[in-house]
Structures are given as structure tokens and as C-alpha cells.
Amino acid sequence: MTIPDPAPTKHELRSRMRQLLRARAPSAPGVFTELREWLSVRPELQTIAVYSPLPGEVDLSATIAALPEVRWVYPRVAGEHLSFHMGGDLVPGSFGILEPAENAGEIPVLEIDAFLCPGLAFDKRGGRLGRGRGFYDRVLANARPDSLNIGVCHDFQMVDDTFSEPHDVFMDKVFEYRT
Ligand SMILES: Nc1nc2c(c(=O)[nH]1)N(C=O)[C@@H](CNc1ccc(C(=O)N[C@@H](CCC(=O)O)C(=O)O)cc1)CN2
Numbered sequence: 001m002t003i004p005d006p007a008p009t010k011h012e013l014r015s016r017m018r019q020l021l022r023a024r025a026p027s028a029p030g031v032f033t034e035l036r037e038w039l040s041v042r043p044e045l046q047t048i049a050v051y052s053p054l055p056g057e058v059d060l061s062a063t064i065a066a067l068p069e070v071r072w073v074y075p076r077v078a079g080e081h082l083s084f085h086m087g088g089d090l091v092p093g094s095f096g097i098l099e100p101a102e103n104a105g106e107i108p109v110l111e112i113d114a115f116l117c118p119g120l121a122f123d124k125r126g127g128r129l130g131r132g133r134g135f136y137d138r139v140l141a142n143a144r145p146d147s148l149n150i151g152v153c154h155d156f157q158m159v160d161d162t163f164s165e166p167h168d169v170f171m172d173k174v175f176e177y178r179t
């Protein structure tokens, strides 16, 4: 008889979280007050990378609109890499994600003071489980050493263990949106 392993593997956690996110009814949350207040007392964070949500991810559009003094930049998938550009008009790009248009001004990664990172799951140590293509690990490995990595997730995405591997970049802080 085989005893079932109660601890999910990285692969199982990823597929469970993908399912949970996909199953969520679409909704655009209001301002994420905790995140807005934290950012509003850190004016040194001038250029901040944000994301356009995939189905189920925390939608930060109201929070972004509430902090107009920040220079918000959005990722574009370019092959294996992410480049960051001024928002302006966002158009459907890779994976159906809204991305800045090709001609939107590119902002060098070294100018980015903080990265608000999407993810499938996070843990209390700052571990992050992404969608498995390593985009954020690669970009954060090339970011300024003093830039901040900030995870953003729903409370149910906070788990005990995200099975971090040596190449995984840790978050400095994770904001949980209570649903
Ligand atoms: N909102 C958001 N933007 C992001 C990311 C992300 O995770 N979330 N990325 C982080 O790296 C990059 C895009 N990477 C991605 C990697 C894989 C898949 C993916 O597997 N998509 C599924 C469909 C979506 C789903 O899981 O339901 C697929 O193609 O089957 C999507 C985006 C850049 N922008």
C-alpha cells in the first residue's frame, strides 16, 4: 500500500493554484489600502513595475490610479525576457495579457525602484511560485541590488511552502489582499 504524501509538490501546488485562480469570478477590487498606504510613505519609490492581471490575480488598477505621482511601468514579454515600458495604452499581447504597445517608451530595469510581482503562491519567508517560465526570476536577478521585490496575492495564495529552488528570487515583502 502506498501512503499518500500530504505535502503537495511544486508541480501540484502550481496546478492547484492555477485552477483556484481560474475558477474565481472576475472582479476588479477597489483600492488595496494597505499597499497604497505603504507606498505613499515611500516617495523614494518613484518608478514601480506593476502588472496587468491574468484571470484571478489581484487587479491593482484602482490602486495604481490612486497613486498618480508614481511612474508605473508594465512588462512586455520579449522571447525569454521581460522588458518594462510606460503604461499608456495597453494592448493584448503574449498569453492574452494586456501589455504596453511596442512603441511605448522602454524603461531600463535599473531605473525600477520596486517590482510588484504577480505569482501563483507565496510563503511567509518571501518565497514565490510563478507560472513556471522563470520570467520574474531572470528579471529580478538583473535588477538594482537595492530595488524592492514585493509580492501581491489574495490571502488564499499564501501557503506554508512554495518549494523555492536556488534560482528563485525572494520577495522583501508580500501584500495579501483579503477576499
Ligand atoms: N499578470 C501577469 N503578468 C505577467 C506574468 C504573470 O504571471 N502575471 N508573468 C510572469 O511570469 C509574465 C508572463 N508569463 C506567463 C507565463 C505563463 C503563462 C501561462 O502559463 N498561461 C496559461 C494561461 C493562464 C492560466 O494560467 O490560466 C497558458 O498559457 O496556458 C502566462 C504568463 C509577464 N507578465
Ligand SMILES: Nc1ncnc2c1ncn2[C@@H]1O[C@H](COP(=O)(O)OP(=O)(O)OP(=O)(O)O)[C@@H](O)[C@H]1O
Binding pocket: 128, 129, 130, 131, 132, 133, 134, 135, 136, 137, 138, 141, 165, 167, 168
Ligand atoms: N536567473 C535565471 N537565469 C536563467 N534561468 C533561470 C533563472 N531563474 C530561473 N530560470 C529558469 O526558469 C525556469 C522556471 O523557473 P521557475 O519554475 O522557478 O519559474 P517561476 O518563478 O515559477 O516563473 P515566473 O517567474 O515566470 O513566474 C527554470 O527552468 C529555471 O532554470
